[in-house]
Amino acid sequence: MSHRSLALLGALLLSTGLVACSSSDGTSGGTSDAGGRTALDVWLMRDSVSAAFQKDFETGFEKAHPEIDVRIQIQEWDGIGEKVTAALASNDAPDVIEVGNTQVAQYAQSGGLTDFTAKVAELGGDSWLKGLAEPGAYQGKQYGIPYYAANRVVVYRTDLFAKAGVDARSIKTREQWIAATEKLNTKGTQGIYLPGQNWYVLSGFVWDEGGDLAVRTGDAWKGGLDSPEALRAMAFYKRLQALGRGPKDSDEAQPPQAEVMAKGRIAQIIAAPGGANVVTQNNPALEGKLGFFPIPGKTASTPGAVFTGGSDLVVPVVAAHQDEAFTFIRELTGDAWQKKLALAMSYVPNRTTLAGAVASDPGAAAMAVGAANGHATPNTPQWAAVEAKNPVKDYMTAVLTGGDAKTEAARASEYITTTLNSGS
Secondary structure: OOHHHHHHHHHHHOOOOOOOOOOOOOOOOOOEOOOOOEEEEEEEEOOOOOHHHHHHHHHHHHHHOOOEEEEEEEEOOOOHHHHHHHHHOOOOOOOEEEEEHHHHHHHHOOOOEOOOHHHOOOOOHHHEOHHHHOOOEEOOEEOOEEEEEEOOEEEEEHHHHHHHOOOHHHOOEHHHHHHHHHHHOOOOOEOOOOOOOOHHHHHHHHHHOOOOOEEEEOOEEEEOOOOHHHHHHHHHHHHHHOOOOOOOOOOOEOOEHHHHHHHOOEOEEEEOOOHHHHHHHHOHHHOOOEEEEOOOEOOOOOOOOEEOEEEEEEOEOOOOOHHHHHHHHHHHOOHHHHHHHHHHHOOEOOEHHHHHHHOOOHHHHHHHHHHOOEEOOOOOOOHHHHHHHOHHHHHHHHHHOOOOHHHHHHHHHHHHHHHHHOOO
């Protein structure tokens, strides 16, 4: 996931305001402390863990592994790409680095990451979330180890649903969702607030239809927005978006959709569960009036596909303490600490077998259902260049304002094709 996108998603998830604190000044290096222990330098990202969880983990880890002195350094998302790239090219890199799941490919392309393919079974890789594991691999090798996940759900007004006689628990398919949203869309209420450029939501509908943003054949990529599957997805997005008054020419951050929901009678938004806390912070009168359900799928048996945001853990090839780094990763991504992390941060654990760990958290539980059908953007270092211009957003606005879907999709797909193949 791009650092901007993850930062936006993380800002919604981490509504408690807990911020991890650095245990050092941000420099790496050093091999041992005064007691002769191995000093393990770790970079984790701002807000990926709370101060309380960080302290708990460090204490527990060092009790189990007294020979290792963990030194976690909190990094900022802004500018992290350049910092990681420089670290991988240096002789003084940290031992473990947290990176956005869709960033792994660009770092692996340089040859700067340790290959963990032989360790996948030991790390429980058979049940990893696909949306974390797949972008953590590059050219058939596993470089990124799934750390935690987050994805979008439907955040809804329980009072407005009750008034309209809609039971959220009965909404299992996309057609049921449309019918319920039509019923909610009365004079004084928007059935849903869906901005015209929420391309992550569109991507989920594309995957639901069996399509993708781009497909690879051999060494070449081809944009996929003009496929029959993707065109069906855009048609559904247009139907859903019309059941509210969301702007057709901006995304969920402009204006912040949770703040919009706080100000008006909006029955639903599609957001990370933490968005509910942003709503109540802006309108305390809505406290206790917000609920969650997974984005519905085409059939009741499968939840709607979602873009899986989150992070992987990587180890630089030049890291001085490879064995200790693996020990750290094995602990933090193992069952015991994954359960604790999920509860502490309202994350989805890194494997499907741990979904029950968040059953007591309604928002995280809804996320976990969707995460089982999670996906990622095309696994290529060049995808970052596509997002930089993001023709998907322009395409969506063009269609929603009357443009011909096939024509506009072909134009956007051509840009994606050219951009993805420019680095090959």
